[in-house]
Amino acid sequence: MGFELIPAIDVRNGRCVRLVQGRYEDETIYSDDPVATADRWAQNGATRLHVVDLDGAKVGSPQNLAVIAAIIQTVSLPVQVGGGIREEADIERLLELGAARVIVGSRACEEPAFAGRIAARWKEQIIVGIDALDGRVAVHGWLDVTDVSAAGMAWQMGDVGVRRLIFTDIQRDGTLSGPNLASLRELAEAVTVPVIASGGVACTADVIALAQESYLEGVIIGKALYTGAVNLIEATAAVAGLLPHVG
Numbered sequence: 001m002g003f004e005l006i007p008a009i010d011v012r013n014g015r016c017v018r019l020v021q022g023r024y025e026d027e028t029i030y031s032d033d034p035v036a037t038a039d040r041w042a043q044n045g046a047t048r049l050h051v052v053d054l055d056g057a058k059v060g061s062p063q064n065l066a067v068i069a070a071i072i073q074t075v076s077l078p079v080q081v082g083g084g085i086r087e088e089a090d091i092e093r094l095l096e097l098g099a100a101r102v103i104v105g106s107r108a109c110e111e112p113a114f115a116g117r118i119a120a121r122w123k124e125q126i127i128v129g130i131d132a133l134d135g136r137v138a139v140h141g142w143l144d145v146t147d148v149s150a151a152g153m154a155w156q157m158g159d160v161g162v163r164r165l166i167f168t169d170i171q172r173d174g175t176l177s178g179p180n181l182a183s184l185r186e187l188a189e190a191v192t193v194p195v196i197a198s199g200g201v202a203c204t205a206d207v208i209a210l211a212q213e214s215y216l217e218g219v220i221i222g223k224a225l226y227t228g229a230v231n232l233i234e235a236t237a238a239v240a241g242l243l244p245h246v247g
Contacts, residue, residue, distance in 0.1 A: 003211040003239055004048055004218030005232060006080075006196070007041040007225055009034050009071065011064045012054040018223045020174040022131075022142035024058065030226045035070045041225070042075040044232040048100075049079045050198075050220045056084025057141035060106075065097070072098040082129055082166075084141075091118060095125060103166060105129035106139035109146060109153055116160030127196075128162045130154060133170040135183065142170055150183065151190040158191040165195050166220065172200025174223050179206055181213070188215040196220060204235045211239045 010017055012024075016031035031037045038049055051071055055063035061084050062068070072079050081094050082103030091102045101124070108115035108128045119126050131138050132150035139146060154165060167187050169180040179200040188195055197210050198220040207230065210219045224230040 003216065004196075005046070005207060005236055005239065006048045006050045006218050006220045007046050007232065008050045008052065008198075008220050008222035009038055009041075010052045010054050010222065011067050011083075014064060014067055017054070018174055018226060019054070022138075022170050022173060024054070024141075026174075028226075034067050035074050038071040038075050038079075041232065042077055045236050046077060046232060048218075049075065049077055051079055051081045051083075052103075053081070053083030054141070057082075058084070058143070060084050060086055060140065062090055062094070065093070068094070068099070069097045080127060082127075088118060088121075091122065091126070095122070099125075101125050101127050101164075103127045103129045105131060108157065108162075109137050109139050109148055112156050112160050115157055115162055119161045119163060124163050126162065127164045127166055128157045129166045129168065130157075130187070131168040131170055132183065138170055151186050154187045154195075155190040158193055163193055164217075165191065165193060166198055167195055168198040168220075169200060173198070175200060176202040176223055176227070176229060178202050179210055179219070181209065184210075184213065184216070188213075202229055204230055204238050206230075207235045208238055208242055211242055 016034040016037045020026040053064045078100030080101035081099045086107040137148040194217040196218045201224045
């Protein structure tokens with residue numbers, strides 16, 4: 001499929017929001033209708049959507065299943081879902097709702113054997129999210145920073161059989177300050193599996209720079225799309241021109 005530009009839809013209290021550096025008190029509401037937002041990105045040429053249940057991430061179990069189900073039913077795109085998914089039953093439920101991929105973060109960090117078990121069972125349908133602050137993995141909705149290094153966790157996930165990773169630089173997330181290429185490259189050196197970048201994209205040039213990193217298979221874009229700093233149609237065309245094999 002080539003390099004994917006994946007719009008982010010962060011759901012909190014049933015609304016589409018964006019946080020700055022994961023701070024729940026620093027919230028901007030962009031829409032009261034996340035389903036309409038999802039449809040908008042689909043109409044603008046998205047090939048995949050990234051949906052995060054922010055309430056779920058905070059409490060440790062999915063909280064916005066009705067909204068997630070409605071998004072999946074409305075768009076004819078693969079949807080990857082994360083936020084508070086820490087039990088196999090939650091993964092099963094989301095896959096039954098039609099999620100193409102399920103993202104697990106906190107429990108994968110705290111219990112690598114769990115990550116290995118779910119990767120063996122669901123293979124490509126499992127993504128492990130590595131969310132880092134100053135190189136250290138943050139868990140529980142980014143509220144707790146561990147002593148585990150992002151690169152160390154990446155290596156461990158590859159070792160237990162995880163097929164795909166998402167790396168988010170929390171310091172950059174929601175700030176429009178540009179992606180952290182150095183941290184992405186350090187993480188990529190630790191694994192042989194595909195990595196999706198997240199956090200900091202501010203303009204189409206950032207998207208193009210990421211598309212030129214051979215180890216990346218996509219980028220999740222949030223605030224830049226919602227503010228209009230990145231136009232999804234134009235950015236997709238720019239990447240397609242950069243990578244003639246896309247599409």
